[in-house]
Amino acid sequence: MPGRCPVTRRVVITGIGVRAPGGNGTKEFWDLLTAGRTATRRISFFDPSPYRSQVAGEADFDPAREGLTPREVRRMDRASQFAVVCAREAVADSGLDFGALDPHRVGVSLGSAVAAATSLEREYLVLSDSGRRWEVDADYVSPHMFDYLIPSVMPAEVAWTVAAEGPVAMVSNGCTSGLDSVGHAVQLIREGSADVMLAGASDAPVTPIVAACFDAIKATTSRNDDPEHASRPFDGSRNGFVLAEGSAMFVLEEYASARRRGAHVYAEVSGYATRCNAYHMTGLKADGREMAEAIRVALDESRLDPTAIDYVNAHGSGTRQNDRHETAAYKRSLGQHAYAVPVSSIKSMVGHSLGAIGSVEIAASLLAIEHGVVPPTANLHEADPECDLDYVPLVAREQDVDAVLTVGSGFGGFQSAMVLRRPEVRA
Template sequence: MNRRVVITGIGVRAPGGSGVKEFWDLLTAGRTATRAISFFDASPFRSRIAGEVDFHPEAEGLTPREIRRMDRATRFAVACTREAVADSELAFGAIDPHRVGVSLGSAVAAATSLENEYLVMSDRGRDWVVDPDYLSPHMFDHLSPGIMPAEVAWAAGAEGPVTMVSDGCTSGLDAVGYAVQLIREGSADVMITGATDTPISPIVLACFDAIKATTNRNDDPEHASRPFDASRNGFVLAEGSAMFVLEEYGSALARGATVYAEITGYATRCNAYHMTGLKKDGREMAEAIQVALDESRIDPTTVDYVNAHGSGTKQNDRHETAAFKRSLGQHAYDVPVSSIKSMVGHSLGAIGSIEIAASALAIKHNVVPPTANLHTPDPECDLDYVPLHARAQRVDTVLTVGSGFGGFQSAMVLRAPGGATP
């Protein structure tokens, strides 16, 4: 069995807006949503800027009990799930719940709540032995990442396979890739899938400060994230979530669903080389791209747009450029490439799903989002990185990629609905 899989519902919570429309409006306008951190006093840190989401759980319809027990990242995922389910117009009550599954990605899971609870129990780190009398009754919910997809399953009434995927910054791509495989093999008919992360906390900030992966351009937050630019000096940490309803193509067609895109190929590789280092030749990412294209049964020249990882670190952008040249050949110089992290920052495990949303919307609207803040391209990044302004053009096939600590490299191909069976 090798069934076709399509996206019929999308929900997004990202910096600069709430919901799919505001997200897409921000991208196509080339606006940036990075700013000085407001969640806590960031003055002690090297990097003091982030992509924060203006999220109000009560306005999202979450009850006081849901708000109490859920970590911020889980709230994001549930809110996005509800948006995606409504967008799909799928009658979930008429589906066997055992045929509906969940695959959720996250890099740091409930890190925000865990840090907050530690601060309370240790009296802000004063006490080496923490006081269990101050233990939250919901600590288990924060310690167990599996609670997050369970909450999504409860929100959607899904009683089929429920999985948590956590492999760093490719989690958002890999969770969706796994969901696609479950539908293709017949283990599920519908999947709720995507990723969520809310890593803007002192401990996460300190970790990236230590390895100087984030930018210290604190005096200019709006222009601090500048992938592929010669002056880039690290990424901007962010938070966010994107969730999707995936269905078997024939069923979606039969019910007259709006189909954003078909997911025709996916692959992931690991370089088994270094926790944070990348080889200059981009071989592992190129291998993932090639396998995803082969699975889609398409030639590299049919790719209309590449949604890059584009984190804004010197190492990643050069590695990725090499991977595109290695996998796409001469077409790498002709196809538009862009990084939406220039506008919404890098939300770790969530960003892969947010970029899938951007890719599907690029197909729907025939618009390539820009790379904001790209004024002086790095000579070693010599491809068409769509600087500053969105570009209207026909977009039938999108390649979206991700790269993560641990050596993970993932690639996915999305195509306009209605094409021939691959």
């Protein structure tokens, strides 16, 4: 492919850490998905009554119980806390001794859409006396305001967790950030800039300002009377996504090195691509051309025919235009196989955590390979006639899964695709 780095090193994922609505840790997350349970509820973090959309996917996250010190809790925004806790879990899961590694060969790639939105809003309310003063009182400013203002502090916190002194980056591409951050980490290992990467994404956007922003464009659901069934991807009655929070982090390393140390390998990241529609900040073309192109390139990089894909982990936000656009993209890129391959959206259960969701969905895809189970699309009772693929309604499905396509779509026109494969099936 002209302009692309040659694939010289195979990259695998050997550790997972997840914090999402409905459970703490990877096992609880997977148990919720395979049971088809929903973790969306009426917002409890603030009074949601003034807002059009009053439901969200909130994580029951206790930083002290997660091992964070009072100083860490005060210093770090909630999204950073998620990322650090997930990073620690991923490192422990990988079995990799980071203390024995050359720190200059270890890096971090973290994605987020709104970074420290929770802390920034909290501090603004303090400084402005809840918005009553145009001139804020600097005497009340937090000593950690810099940490909240600068998004790159988030990956720095993760880097400090494992003493990583190699490439450290923040990727903020809206709702594809969680895919793109992992894609960036893969590219760094392939090209030889790093040997091990901690990669993933984190967002904690359940705040009044974020809720108001999505209210303004009517992107979130107004189904407030039934929070558990409010997220309805591909269903004919869907009317917007459910805002959520969460995080997932991964340990990525070169395949030969992982094999030498006897590591458990969840999957190889065999293909990744991202495209932009250069069309509209929030609108999508109905034909799905840009997402289809990202899928095509990711498959080409994986050296896979579309028929080799066993499961598609959909973006499936539950907005009318996205679900139609995505369906069209699968038909364009996968051809007739689009009608045979199972597709599902876990946003039906854990909501849409903006920049974090791409990584949360990678975690679900890895676990689908690990356990041979395709998670369902909850709340899908009557599919939109324009969404006429196999969206695995309501109940999880047991089947062999060797290759997963996971995709993301974000405001600004970003479209990303990644292929995850069981490494031993690759020639």
